[in-house]
Amino acid sequence: MEDDENHNPNGVAMKIKAMLDEPKPRFSEECCIYRVPNNIRKLKEDAYTPEVVSIGPFHHANQNLLEMEDQKRLYCRQFIERSETKNLESFVSCVQELEARVRGCYSDDIKLSKEEHVMVILVDCCFILELLLSIHFMFTRGDDVFLLPQRLRYFIRNDLLLVENQVPFFVLDKLYNLAFPSTLNDDGHNSHPSLLFLAVLYFAPYFVSADIISSDKVSQFLSNVGRIDHFTDLSRKLILRSSQLFQPSASGCSREAHVTHLYSATELNELGVKFEVNKSSKCLLDLQLTAYTLRIPFIRVHDSTEKFIGEIC
Helix, strand or coil: CHHHHHCCHHHHHHHHHHHHHCCCCCCCCCCCECCCCHHHHCCCHHHHCCCCCCCCCCCCCCHHHHHHHHHHHHHHHHHHHHCCCCCHHHHHHHHHHHHHHHHCCECCCCCCCHHHHHHHHHHHHHHHHHHHHHHHHHHHCCCCCCCCCHHHHHHHHHHCCCCCCCCCHHHHHHHHHHHCCCCEECCCCCCEECHHHHHHHHHHHHCCCHHHCCHHHHHHHHHCCCCCCCHHHHHHHHHHHHHHHHCCCCCCCCCCCCCCCCCCHHHHHHCCCEEEEECCCCCCCCCEEECCEEEEECCCCCCCHHHHHHHHC
16 A cells, blocks of 8 residues: 555645645745844844844843833833823724734744734834833923933844844834824924934934934935835934935945945055045945045944944945
């Protein structure tokens, strides 16, 4: 009997067909949140792992990040109370409608049930939204309800840049618009500026000096920023545009170029290139070559520099 099965091409073909039909496409068209490849992560795992707060499903329930869960829930509750809607069911319904689309944005198969996934996304999104609002109103009105320690806020902002620690921007935007349907605009002068405006104000000081950021500059960026996938994507666009936004005369970031080979600083020096620090530049990409002198921007190296460079570039 066993020999008959082994020599039955139709039976084998049926088994192979079932095997080939089983796998599902790993990536959807909207997939934009990925795991860092193992060969990169193993070089320095800390550079790609959140330190204080988990966002989204990839690092959910990480034992090292559980201390922030209560704070996230407090901010979530505060956001719902702050909203015009003030109706938890409306926010839950919004995330439920988007759940399948949100799930498709992640490269990994999410093991959470639909209900668990909705809870994670809702709490994390409302936490982020309340964080942005509380920081905005702390500076404009001084009325942050749950003031976070300065150092904790520093680590949170670093964690919100990590590509594995993201939620899709569209779900944040949907919840924000649901919360404030009648008081939104695209600048910072109304009680609730647009979410993108708040996000740019939050992340821009990470790349340029805070004292040169203005509403007009931010609005200029927003006018042609295009689609935003998540905060890592937004931050990359910010650094690519920072020279044009805050230094109209700078040349390094305003031109497109195709680099076929990268020479090390040692190789360039051996070829006669001299290096100078351009302390006036605020853009990491503002490289200026004049004759045999390469002027490069001043870069301050701190604890999160490697993490920042790895995620954005």
